[in-house]
Structure formats: C-alpha cells, structure tokens
Amino acid sequence: xxxxxxxxxxxxxxxxxxxxxxxxxxxxxxxxxxxxxxxxxxxxxxxxxxxxxxxxxxxxxxxxxxxxxxxxxxxxxxxxxxxxxxxxxxxxxxxxxxxxxxxxxxxxxxxxxxxxxxxxxxxxxxxxxxxxxxxxxxxxxxxxxxxxxxxxxxxxxxxxxxxxxxxxxxxxxxxxxxxxxxxxxxxxxxxxxxxxxxxxxxxxxxxxxxxxxxxxxxxxxxxxxxxxxxxxxxxxxxxxxxxxxxxxxxxxxxxxxxxxxxxxxxxxx
Numbered sequence: 001x002x003x004x005x006x007x008x009x010x011x012x013x014x015x016x017x018x019x020x021x022x023x024x025x026x027x028x029x030x031x032x033x034x035x036x037x038x039x040x041x042x043x044x045x046x047x048x049x050x051x052x053x054x055x056x057x058x059x060x061x062x063x064x065x066x067x068x069x070x071x072x073x074x075x076x077x078x079x080x081x082x083x084x085x086x087x088x089x090x091x092x093x094x095x096x097x098x099x100x101x102x103x104x105x106x107x108x109x110x111x112x113x114x115x116x117x118x119x120x121x122x123x124x125x126x127x128x129x130x131x132x133x134x135x136x137x138x139x140x141x142x143x144x145x146x147x148x149x150x151x152x153x154x155x156x157x158x159x160x161x162x163x164x165x166x167x168x169x170x171x172x173x174x175x176x177x178x179x180x181x182x183x184x185x186x187x188x189x190x191x192x193x194x195x196x197x198x199x200x201x202x203x204x205x206x207x208x209x210x211x212x213x214x215x216x217x218x219x220x221x222x223x224x225x226x227x228x229x230x231x232x233x234x235x236x237x238x239x240x241x242x243x244x245x246x247x248x249x250x251x252x253x254x255x256x257x258x259x260x261x262x263x264x265x266x267x268x269x
Contacts, residue, residue: 009035009043014052014064023061072208072249081205081214082114084247089116089216092240096218096233099123103139103202104214106131108159110140113214122221124198135161135175136168138190138202139217145182146204146212152179167193187234188215192222199225201233203241208249216241 012033017024026044030037044062047053051067085102093100093116102114109131117125134140134155144155161170169175182188190200202217218233242252 006043009033009039010047013040013043013047014068017053017062018064023056023059023063025060026062029062081244081248085205085216085244086114088240088243089114092116092216092218092236093118095236098218098220098224098233099126101126101139101217101219102214103137103143103217105134105140105143108134108155110134110137110143112139122223124195124219124221126219132194133159133162133164135159136164136190136194137217138188138200139215141175141179141182141190142188142202142204142215142217143212145179145188146206152176164194165192165196167191169193186238190217191225197222201230201237203237205241205248206245206250210250213248216244 013029013035016029016032024032026037026040029035029044030040033040035043044053044055048055048062048065051065053062054065055062081102081104089100089102097118097120099118100116101112103110103112105111110133112126112128112130112132115126115128117123132140134144144152147155156172156176161168161172161175163170169178186203188202188204190198190202192199198219199222200217200219202215204212205214205216207213216237218237220229245252
C-alpha cells in the first residue's frame with residue numbers, strides 16, 4: 001500500500017494527541033513521533049487553524065479540536081445498530097451455530113431488532129419485533145445492569161417483577177445482586193426464566209459516549225446450556241459485542257475515565 005507521508009503524519013499526530021486525555025506539548029509530539037520540530041510546527045498550525053486541534057497558550061498543550069467531533073457525529077448519524085451488527089452476528093452464528101439476536105431497550109421491555117438463525121433443528125425462534133420483560137431475559141439484564149443507578153431505581157419503581165415461569169426472578173434484591181454480578185463479569189444469563197427449556201447468554205453494546213444501547217443475545221435450548229458449550233460461546237459473544245461497540249465509536253480503554261467525567265446516559269428508540 002502506498003503511503004503519503006504528510007497525510008500519514010497528520011493521522012499519527014491526531015491519534016497520538018488523542019491518546020492523551022490532557023493533551024501534549026509540541027516537544028512531546030515531536031519526541032514520540034520522531035518528526036522534526038520545523039515540519040511538525042507547520043502541521044500543527046494547519047490543524048489548529050482548521051479546528052482539528054486546539055492549542056492552549058498558557059499550558060502549551062495541543063488537544064483534539066471540535067472539527068473531529070463534527071466529523072464523528074456525521075459518521076455516527078449514518079450508522080444504525082442493525083446495519084453495523086448484521087455481518088458480525090452472521091460471523092458469530094457461523095462460529096457457534098446457535099441463534100443470535102440484537103435487542104434494545106424500549107420502555108421497560110426488550111425489543112428484538114434482528115436475528116441470525118443457526119442450522120440446528122432444535123431451537124427457539126424469536127421473531128423480529130418481539131418484546132419481552134427486561135428482568136426475565138438475559139438481553140434485558142445485560143442492558144439494565146449498565147444503566148446509571150438513578151435509571152435502575154426508576155426501572156424498579158415502574159416495573160412489576162411478575163412471575164412468568166418458575167425460575168423468573170421476582171425479588172428486587174435478588175435481581176439487583178445479579179445485575180452487580182453482570183457488571184463485574186460482562187455477561188448476563190437467562191436460565192429458563194422466560195420460557196421453559198430455553199436459556200440465553202447476552203453481552204452489552206456501548207456507543208461513543210459509553211452508554212449502553214443494546215445487547216447481543218445467544219439463545220439455545222437448556223439441553224445445550226452446559227459448561228463446555230458456555231465456555232465456547234462466551235468469549236466469541238463478548239468479542240462480537242465489542243466489535244459492534246467499537247464501530248459505534250466506543251473506546252473500552254476510556255470507559256471508566258469517561259464515566260467519571262460525564263453522567264451516563266442511555267439511548268432509547
């Protein structure tokens with residue numbers, strides 16, 4: 001691949017400065033990238049003039065500028081969860097050969113937006129557009145666990161944890177403990193809580209701002225829900241969710257720090 005040196009340097013500058021939360025000085029950028037200071041000065045000046053970078057005269061620090069946010073917003077406005085997730089779900093199903101769905105929060109319920117079916121004859125078919133209670137599904141719990149504490153409290157005050165089948169969780173404290181466990185492990189499980197004989201594993205999907213916007217769920221008969229098969233599915237499911245999140249602009253490395261700086265918001269459809 002032919003690389004245009006000046007264009008490559010601009011990309012390197014933006015990526016390098018963007019990797020530091022508090023910006024970088026001219027000398028620091030020059031040292032990291034090995035760009036002569038004279039050449040670097042011209043590039044930095046051009047980027048500042050076009051608002052791709054900002055420069056603080058007091059601290060002498062360069063930081064990412066507003067123009068990048070404009071471009072990012074245009075990119076994200078052209079995305080939707082199904083379009084991004086469709087090829088990734090297809091690959092996942094090819095690997096694990098179990099039904100897989102994309103779900104989002106709609107009010108106090110889960111709405112299934114898209115699905116990929118496996119080739120196995122024994123399975124549970126979820127219809128696109130089907131809804132289900134958040135508290136009784138792994139897809140719902142994966143999202144619920146990553147809401148803010150205020151949003152979780154609002155959910156509990158509004159939702160009725162009515163028993164659906166024998167294993168449905170109806171005790172708010174039990175559900176809260178499970179949500180804490182989901183947050184720490186990154187996966188949610190449904191163990192015959194909504195349909196007899198059906199289990200599921202779900203992973204959350206995040207957007208640019210670190211907000212949970214949906215989940216990927218693998219649905220399978222309880223007869224296949226064993227330790228060995230779960231160990232096979234789990235890392236592949238988490239990888240698929242991470243890939244979708246990255247394409248939506250999520251940076252897992254900055255999630256914790258971002259959460260300290262802004263109130264987590266949740267995107268609904």
